[in-house]
Amino acid sequence: MTSVFEIIAEPNRRAILSLLVSSEQSVRAIERQLRMAQPAVSKHLRVLREAGFVEATVDAQRRLYRLTPAPLQEVDAWLAPFRQLWSGHVDALERHLDRTARTAQPAATKTNARTNKTKATPAAKKHARRRS
Amino acid sequence: MTSVFEIIAEPNRRAILSLLVSSEQSVRAIERQLRMAQPAVSKHLRVLREAGFVEATVDAQRRLYRLTPAPLQEVDAWLAPFRQLWSGHVDALERHLDRTARTAQPAATKTNARTNKTKATPAAKKHARRRS
């Protein structure tokens, strides 16, 4: 769990982060809104806190957690070089979401099919690449 | 491994994606540049392909893999609501990277320390929230 990406890989953690976008929240509030067990919430918050995603303010017995920008900025930064891929046609995302919507996986099969159908460039009949 | 985020959680897969930004690559080319075993590369590519991150073109015995925009767009879209956090002060990322640079974790400790030091709002001495 060393990287920012591993941390947001966990769905419940992403849910917590999304909850915190609107306003700071107590553990209990998160527990109820996300319908998850209290220890689970605390553990995820610990991970998020240690990775710098959130910070807490003590208020009596409870702790109010709020977002901290840096780690998500890091994700944003990593994403930057790839943005050139879709600057222009925005519709690819919609198609992708359509495909992946129904319990995910079926997209894989379809993608596979398309991939296998893709033909090679006819010109590239040569082979035998040298080892260097 | 149902979500896009779990897929980019793997460092080698992110490395492969980054490699493909510049141009399409064969499995062998990836294998050498990233110094990883061939089966590992193939397996990661399979995961990436089934998730729609890449697609392949057959060229004789080899397959040329190239990026596909949709899944990364999905990440970008998820990130959108959080961007309001750092639109304005861009320096938070730099500080974060400085802290997390040396083998990660130490940032956690520091963040912890700051967090614990954070005082509660003095006005909020009352407690006993009702259950609704």
Added chain:
DNA sequence: GCGTAATATGCCTTGACAAGCATATACTCG
């Protein structure tokens, strides 16, 4: 100090997944 609410932590089990290794498949050339 006692009861209670809010949160954190420790232990254990279970599932998932990445890596390693061997092997299968596909294609090319001579």
Added chain:
DNA sequence: CGAGTATATGCTTGTCAAGGCATATTACGC
């Protein structure tokens, strides 16, 4: 066809993290 290259796949193993449950900790009001 046979050898060689490129890629994929199957199996096994070690690791690690999430969830469940019990329990510790801290803060409050009375």
